[in-house]
Amino acid sequence: MTSDVPSPDDLTPELLAAWSWHCQGLDGSAEGLAAEDVYSRYGWARSVGGGNPYLTLFSRAGLGREAADRALAELRIHELPSARGCAYVLGRDHFAFVLQAGRESGQAEVRVLEKLGVDPAEVDALAEDVVTVLDGCDGPLDPAGLRDVLGDKVRSMGEEGRKKGVSTTLPTALGLLQRDGRIRRVPPSGRLDQQRFGYTTWDLPPSGLDDEQARAELLRLYLSWTGGAGIKEIQWFTGFTVAQSKKAIAAVGAVECTTAEGAQRWMLPSDVERLGSFRPGGTPQxxxxxxxxxxxxxxxxxxxxxxxxxxxxxxxxxxxxxxxxxxxxxxxxxxxxxxxxxxxxxxxxxxxxxxxxxxxxxxxxxxxxxxxxxxxxxxxxxxxxxxxxxxxxxxxxxxxxxxxxxxxxx
Structure with missing residues (x-):
């Protein structure tokens, strides 16, 4: 594979910018795809209550809000806690896998509560109570409604908890249930550009991957979406440790390339091959x-x-x-x-x-x-x-x- 690695002189900033553009489907190659396919092939959309999930689809596939909202209602796309626990909108093919890949981030919240004197068993019990309540509801229930029903089963963490970003035990329980695929968030408006949610039960089958396999799949997707990235960029997006990053890189057979500016990038073997014949478009896009x-x-x-x-x-x-x-x-x-x-x-x-x-x-x-x-x-x-x-x-x-x-x- 070493002989196939592009020369550093060839990997100019201009070429690599156009290559990333192509890998993101912004060159017209994603036109007409369904919403779930856009997110799966070209990258999840960071949401945070803004318009990015909609513009991601419009800029690549020409899809409007009606098509996106329909895909959301039909559960072909969904917002889920993903890499590093951050919320992204993604396609259904990645639902179970992404929850597997992001499961470790949920444990961080449990550890914060534990330092505040909450036994993890208390959070687990609260999570089961949440499922019981939601099972008995006709539709989604928002956090305020859940607190009203659960009463003193939800513990307030006082001023110390607020300083650490955990005012009660309920968000942590909800987060664990989401990462296990047992509940999901539903926006009452049916839109992606807001952050008010109700919760409903879910029965998402597990991914079938172990943690190492899930990390390798996350890296494979990330490198395909970016067209190649440096180790620090990989760690920022994935939240992997150095050891986890190296294992995932080996698992996907990534190839190390040096750019014209001396930076190191890891690329998928198939992308190294495609980049060899890639030529940027000559007209404005x-x-x-x-x-x-x-x-x-x-x-x-x-x-x-x-x-x-x-x-x-x-x-x-x-x-x-x-x-x-x-x-x-x-x-x-x-x-x-x-x-x-x-x-x-x-x-x-x-x-x-x-x-x-x-x-x-x-x-x-x-x-x-x-x-x-x-x-x-x-x-x-x-x-x-x-x-x-x-x-x-x-x-x-x-x-x-x-x-x-x-x-x-x-």
Missing amino acids: LRLLASSDALVLLRRNAAELIADPVVADDVLNGGSALSADLEDHIVVDRGQIIGLWHYDPDAGKIAAWLFPDLEEPQERAAREEIVRVGEWIAQDLGDFRSNSLDSPKGRRKRIDHLNGLAGLGA
């Missing part, structure tokens, strides 16, 4: 993506995707807070960030700043895409939030800043 889109979130590498070093320096140090975690949403062309945006519900359109010195076809295509996505947001979503705490008032400063950079005034 504009997409507006969320700040939490898989293209930038999976490797947290937004800074690498700004081609112009002068613009990158201005953006990174000039108040736009574009770094590992983005404050603004992004305009992207073939894997390279060329602008920033937010939706302005007061104006009913997108406020955007395109970086200077773009080629005329690229700028024209970007402006057309800005209008197209803005109209879709207005008609399909009503607003586009980064997360559940985002609001039109809260993002006003960012909107005015982008308008100012674009020469439109505050």
Whole structure:
């Protein structure tokens, strides 16, 4: 396999950006796929109560909210605690496996309660009581409703617990049941861009994988979605230890490649082979993506995707807070960030700043895409939030800043 490894000189930032773009299905290759297939093939969508799960589907497969909400209602997609215990929207093929891969994160919450004097057996007993209550309900029950029924079986952890993020024992019990596939969260509105949930019982069959096999499968998916990643990036996304990462890398037969800039990337053997014949598209392929889109979130590498070093320096140090975690949403062309945006519900359109010195076809295509996505947001979503705490008032400063950079005034 060593002879098949690409030369470092060939693995330029431009090629690797376009390669990641392709691996994310943003080059048109995902057009027309079902929602569950988009998430399975190209990466789960980080949710946190924002619009990213919808824009992920729209930007890759052209799917609107109706198709996404129908897939959610039919349990073809679902939001579940996944890698590192973080919530992602994913396709049904990954439900059982992802709960297996993220099970260890649930035990961390149990250990926090244990340090506060709660025996794990108490949490287990509460979990069984939750299942009993939900079994007797006609529909989903929210946490407040569960607390009313369970009464003093839910223990308050007082001020000390609140400081540690566990005000009662109920969230931990709910989390354990979710990770065991015995209950699931249901949004009352049927939408993915909010964080109010009820709970209902579930009987998800186990994955059939042991923990080591689940970690290997998670790494295989991650490398296929990213097109290759460094060891620190792998550990950030997966939460694996160094030893677990090395075992998973060996299990999937990943190949170590050196980029033109001297960075090390692990790639799947099949991707090494495909990359050898990969050629980036020559015409603009504009997409507006969320700040939490898989293209930038999976490797947290937004800074690498700004081609112009002068613009990158201005953006990174000039108040736009574009770094590992983005404050603004992004305009992207073939894997390279060329602008920033937010939706302005007061104006009913997108406020955007395109970086200077773009080629005329690229700028024209970007402006057309800005209008197209803005109209879709207005008609399909009503607003586009980064997360559940985002609001039109809260993002006003960012909107005015982008308008100012674009020469439109505050």
